[in-house]
Structures are given as structure tokens and as C-alpha cells.
Amino acid sequence: MKSNLQVNTSLFKAEPTGSNYLVSGMVVYHPLLEPGVYQGTITKDETAAGDFTIVCESASAETQANIDLYLIDTSLAANAGQQPFSFTIRPGGYAVLYSSFGEGKYTVALRSEKTDYSTAKLQKGDLLMLLLMKPGTYQVEGNNHQTCSVYTRELTNSPEDIEALNQTVNVVLGEQVFDPAEVNLIQGQGLVIHFDVNGEVNIDLIEAKAVQDSFVQEIRTKHAWENPKYKYKQS
Amino acid sequence: MAHLTLATNERAFNKIVERATEVFAISHSDSGSFGPFSASYSAGVRLEGGKVDLQSDGSIKISELDVIYDPLQVTLGLDIPTVSIGGFCIIPTPFGCALRAPKITLFAGNPDISVPINLSGLIRSEISGAFKLLPKYFINPAKGTLSDHDAHDANKANEWQLYLDPVWIDIDLIDVADTVGSILDGLADSIINNFLSWAPGWARGIVRRILSPVISLIRSALDFADDVDEWISNLLGVSLGLFDFVVQMVAEFFASRNSIFKVEDPFKMLDGSGTLIPILVPVRDLSIAVNENEMVISTNIG
Incomplete structure (x- = not known):
């Protein structure tokens, strides 16, 4: 090919x-x-x-x-x-x-x-959109230690998930806090941070989510072969 | 005026046609576009077998003439559509969208994929047809000003040639090897997997979703359903016109490119011997009659 x-x-x-x-x-x-x-x-x-x-x-x-x-x-x-x-x-x-x-x-x-x-250094009135592709837990932190936890999960084939990809999730970075302080997201869904103050944000992937890779599993299943001779000995 | 009559029975006539078909060999390539899907082929074609029946109506029926395609390289091409991410609304208003996410394309340039499929020797079609014998007089340009005897000695004499003039020809796809099914079965999956191979495990789901229009396109382009024979027949026969081309070439081959029988003019009645030169007699008014048992060639000589 x-x-x-x-x-x-x-x-x-x-x-x-x-x-x-x-x-x-x-x-x-x-x-x-x-x-x-x-x-x-x-x-x-x-x-x-x-x-x-x-x-x-x-x-x-x-x-x-x-x-x-x-x-x-x-x-x-x-x-x-x-x-x-x-x-x-x-x-x-x-x-x-x-x-x-x-x-x-x-x-x-x-x-x-x-x-x-x-x-x-972003300004009040700016928007920052993030497309977080990797599933996991992120922490978004502002200059004043305002934090927002973002739980990003794997996209499924459900119609709700597909529809959600066209809708953003919005949070506001205020002087003291993020509003809301935690959000759920689907991988690839836009997270929009509305800056109500001047400043920056840091984004950390705290914990990557283990994703069951059906594609890889499918391939492995197809090609996996165990020699019955050794399998018998192991058991 | 003296007459000369040659008769050939059906068995001998079979041999004559068999020898003619043995020299048939063509190669051809062509391509076609069908929306986002294109296909091309490069084929070598030869004939094998064939059964000849002399008919009482004066025609000759050839059946079970196998058409062998070897080599046969088919290439399927897919023009991949642009796939974009983004474009959704960031700030909706009652009057529409005030701000949108920019669109980001997933493929650079104008991507396409070509998939070569080697079908050499894996498909076979069969030709049958009815033919009339057609005599043609061939003035050998190499003869020039040579005398009849000199032209005879130099193998440059004029000739009566017999061709098979097609009345009708049919071609049928009769055999597609099982291996073709296996090759085609895995094709769509293999292309799609290739598409996704670059993506890390955690991204496969979303990449699959983003690429779903492309995946649908590949699936529909390579939609063999349960009938691989029909798919091959449609692709080569209908879409690419290979079978029509073969029929046309076979018709031309028999009608004008390869005579099945030749009679030199003037015809050598006796070999030369010593100081005597060969005796050559002119051949005039060649006519042919075919019945269910034999072909008879009659001519006036002298």
C-alpha cells in the first residue's frame, strides 16, 4: 500500500x-x-x-x-x-x-x-481553549493557586459523547478560585477557560488514565498462539 | 479451367484454431475514476484451450476458450477527503454563534492511498463465439518487382489468407480463485489499521471517531459484500472495461491479425528438380464451404 x-x-x-x-x-x-x-x-x-x-x-x-x-x-x-x-x-x-x-x-x-x-500573560477577557486528548486527571492552576480539576475520560461511541464533542465545557478563572473547581471532560472536547483576571495557568497531567486499547487487543488476539506443550507444563 | 479442392475435417480444424490461439498475447493497462475511488490495471492476456464445432449453417462455433490474465496487477486508489477538527461554537448567542473554534485539518496536502492487488493467474474468463470464414487476398509488399518464382523462393509470394470473421463473441468470468477472497477480505481492515497505526493506544478511539468518514469511504469502496466474484466482475468488466477490451482484441485477432490458413498464389503444384524450376499455378476464385463435418476450400487454378 x-x-x-x-x-x-x-x-x-x-x-x-x-x-x-x-x-x-x-x-x-x-x-x-x-x-x-x-x-x-x-x-x-x-x-x-x-x-x-x-x-x-x-x-x-x-x-x-x-x-x-x-x-x-x-x-x-x-x-x-x-x-x-x-x-x-x-x-x-x-x-x-x-x-x-x-x-x-x-x-x-x-x-x-x-x-x-x-x-x-493572558488578560482579563481572554479565553483559552484546550483540547485535552489524553484521558486522565489534570490540574489547571492559576497565579493565585486557584485550581481546577479536570477529569478527562475516553471517548465512547455513544451518541451523547459524539454530540458532546461539539460542545465546550466552560470554567471561569477568578481572582481566588476557578468556577467550577472541577469538571468532567471527554477526550477531544474543548475546555474553555474564561480569564476574569490577568495571568497564566499551568496545566499538569496528574494521573493518566489507563485505556483499554481494543485495537491492540484485537490484533494481539488474532496473532497470539501458545504452544500447548508448554501451556500444559505450566499448569 | 482446372479446380483444386482442399478439405479439412473438424478434428484437423480444431488443431488449426488451437495453433492460432497459441500466438495470441496482448498486454494492456487502463484506469478509471469513480468519485473518490479510482482503479487501474495492468494485464497480460493469453488464450488457452477452446473447442471448435463446424456448423451446418456454414459458421464455426468456438467455445470454452479460456482467457488467462497473467500478470494482472490491479491498483485501487482512494482520494481521501479532508477531515477537520474544530469549528464548533465557543460563544453561542440568541442570534447565532459569536465565536468559533478554528478548524484544524487532520491530513496535510491532498492525501490519497493506492492499494496494489496482485491477481495474476487468479481469475479466468471464457470466450465463446460464432465465426464465418473470410478469405482475403494478401498482396505481399515485399514481393515488389520480384517474379513469381523469385518471390516463391524468397518466401515473399502473395497469398490467399483465411480469417475467422466474428459473428458474435461472449465473455464470461468463470473462475475466481479462493485466494482472491482472502486477499480482498482483509484489505479494508488492513488499510484502516494502517491509518491508525501511528496513534498511541489511548488515542485510537478518538482517532477512529475523527476518521470515521474516511473509514466509511474505505469500507464502501471495498464493499465486496458476500460475492467477491461479482465485485471482481463489476470492477474489471464494468468499471474498467477489461473484458470488453479482451473481446475486441480477440475479434480483431481472428478477423484481421492472424489468419488461420494460407494458400500461396501462385500455388506450387510440383517441386523443382535439378535444372527444372517448380511449377507454380495461379489460384483464382477461392471459395469456402463449411458443413458440420468439414471445411472445403475450392479454387480455380491455372
Whole structure:
């Protein structure tokens, strides 16, 4: 069998560890309230990786600008010197910052005449969406030791689970606590943290959940063979 | 004017046709697209066996002429659709969705898969047909200005040639080896497992779910149901037109490419001897009659 299939495995390999770096499976939503021109600078693994511009103006009908950091990063490498990526949104719209591919760790700085913002420190009003793919118990912790326990279980084939993949679970990071302080999640379901304060969060996988790998078991069952001679001796 | 009559019985005629079919060998490749599913083949085809019956209506019936496909390499191709994650709503409002998750594609570029299946010698079809004998006069271009005797000596003489002109030809898929079923049975599973092989154990469930449209596509493209013979017959016969091509080639082979019998013109009546040259007589008005016992060729000579 021949295939040119290149699977985007980064979603399953990159494990988010905190809001200071954007990896695959993380999305930062930053609202741009003031009209103006915002210059975006992308850094990957501490190295400059690309630039973009967001024009925030009332004339625009766009409520969000999806900015794929991986795309800009790789386009910059491939087409050095090309025109920077440009987006337009209306005031109150969101800059949506994410990486669609690869395992790079990104930070983004957004500067305008009046603002200076970095994803390294999220602001009140920001949203951070996490796609936690690996089943297990996570702890999300804020600057003031606010904690939220996230119990992520394996996706099943039930219609409820499939439906749930299209619905996010929301928590609010407040000054003192997360609300709610614990949530249940299905692997691949979006967890959205609403920042009610400025700050960061750390994400720790406290305990990975053992998953029964039916696929592997199926293969093993198919090929397993025990020599009856030795089996007899063991018993 | 003198006459010459040659008669061949059915048994001898069987030998003549058998010898003709032995030289039939073609190779061909073709491909077709059927939505997201494509297939191509590369085939070598030869003929074996065959039973000849002379008919009272003057025709010749050939049956049980086996068509052997060896080599036969079939490649199935699947154009994998784009599969995305995300796009769901983050901030719903009574007026619609105010903010959405970005869509992330699971495959880079424009992916496709090709699956080669080696069916060499594993399927057999059978041809039967009715033919009329068709005499054609062949002016040998190599003869040029050579005299009849020089052309005879150089094996460059003109000829009367007999061809089998098809009245009808049928082709049937008659045998698909059991091994084909085994090969095809595991194919969809093998492709799907290959799809998932990169994923760590804990991710297989969700990857399977994300890839479910692709998995459905593979299953439907390789939907053999319980009838592998029918699937093969549809693929090679209907979708790719291999059987039609073989029929066309066999028809052309008998009708115009390979004569089953030749009579040199002028015909050598006596060999040369010593200083005497061979005696050659012109062959005119060649006619053929077939009945259930024999084929008779009559001609005027001299």
C-alpha cells in the first residue's frame, strides 16, 4: 500500500503544559476592543517566526480573525520577504491564535499605539481553549493557586459523547478560585477557560488514565498462539 | 479451367484454431475514476484451450476458450477527503454563534492511498463465439518487382489468407480463485489499521471517531459484500472495461491479425528438380464451404 498520507499527529503528541506557550490543541482568543492597527510578532521556541497585522475597524463585519501561527511560520520560511499576513476584524472581535500543525511552542505579541499584549500573560477577557486528548486527571492552576480539576475520560461511541464533542465545557478563572473547581471532560472536547483576571495557568497531567486499547487487543488476539506443550507444563 | 479442392475435417480444424490461439498475447493497462475511488490495471492476456464445432449453417462455433490474465496487477486508489477538527461554537448567542473554534485539518496536502492487488493467474474468463470464414487476398509488399518464382523462393509470394470473421463473441468470468477472497477480505481492515497505526493506544478511539468518514469511504469502496466474484466482475468488466477490451482484441485477432490458413498464389503444384524450376499455378476464385463435418476450400487454378 502506498500513501502520501501525512497525518497531523501533533494534536496527539503535544501536551499543553501552560498558557505561556501555545502548542497544537490550544487556542487563545484575545478581544480587540480598540480600533487601530495591531502588529503581531510570533516567536517559536524563543526565535522570531513571523509577523502579521490585524486591522481593527468598524467597517469590518468579521467577529474573529483565525491566525494560524504554524501557517505563518512555515510560509515565512518558504517565502522570505513576502507581504506579511493581514487580517481585519471589527472592534470587539477576537484575534484567534492557534497552531494547526507541528510541535512548535509559540508566543505571540500584539502591539498597537495603545496596547502591548503577549500571550505569555493572558488578560482579563481572554479565553483559552484546550483540547485535552489524553484521558486522565489534570490540574489547571492559576497565579493565585486557584485550581481546577479536570477529569478527562475516553471517548465512547455513544451518541451523547459524539454530540458532546461539539460542545465546550466552560470554567471561569477568578481572582481566588476557578468556577467550577472541577469538571468532567471527554477526550477531544474543548475546555474553555474564561480569564476574569490577568495571568497564566499551568496545566499538569496528574494521573493518566489507563485505556483499554481494543485495537491492540484485537490484533494481539488474532496473532497470539501458545504452544500447548508448554501451556500444559505450566499448569 | 482446372479446380483444386482442399478439405479439412473438424478434428484437423480444431488443431488449426488451437495453433492460432497459441500466438495470441496482448498486454494492456487502463484506469478509471469513480468519485473518490479510482482503479487501474495492468494485464497480460493469453488464450488457452477452446473447442471448435463446424456448423451446418456454414459458421464455426468456438467455445470454452479460456482467457488467462497473467500478470494482472490491479491498483485501487482512494482520494481521501479532508477531515477537520474544530469549528464548533465557543460563544453561542440568541442570534447565532459569536465565536468559533478554528478548524484544524487532520491530513496535510491532498492525501490519497493506492492499494496494489496482485491477481495474476487468479481469475479466468471464457470466450465463446460464432465465426464465418473470410478469405482475403494478401498482396505481399515485399514481393515488389520480384517474379513469381523469385518471390516463391524468397518466401515473399502473395497469398490467399483465411480469417475467422466474428459473428458474435461472449465473455464470461468463470473462475475466481479462493485466494482472491482472502486477499480482498482483509484489505479494508488492513488499510484502516494502517491509518491508525501511528496513534498511541489511548488515542485510537478518538482517532477512529475523527476518521470515521474516511473509514466509511474505505469500507464502501471495498464493499465486496458476500460475492467477491461479482465485485471482481463489476470492477474489471464494468468499471474498467477489461473484458470488453479482451473481446475486441480477440475479434480483431481472428478477423484481421492472424489468419488461420494460407494458400500461396501462385500455388506450387510440383517441386523443382535439378535444372527444372517448380511449377507454380495461379489460384483464382477461392471459395469456402463449411458443413458440420468439414471445411472445403475450392479454387480455380491455372
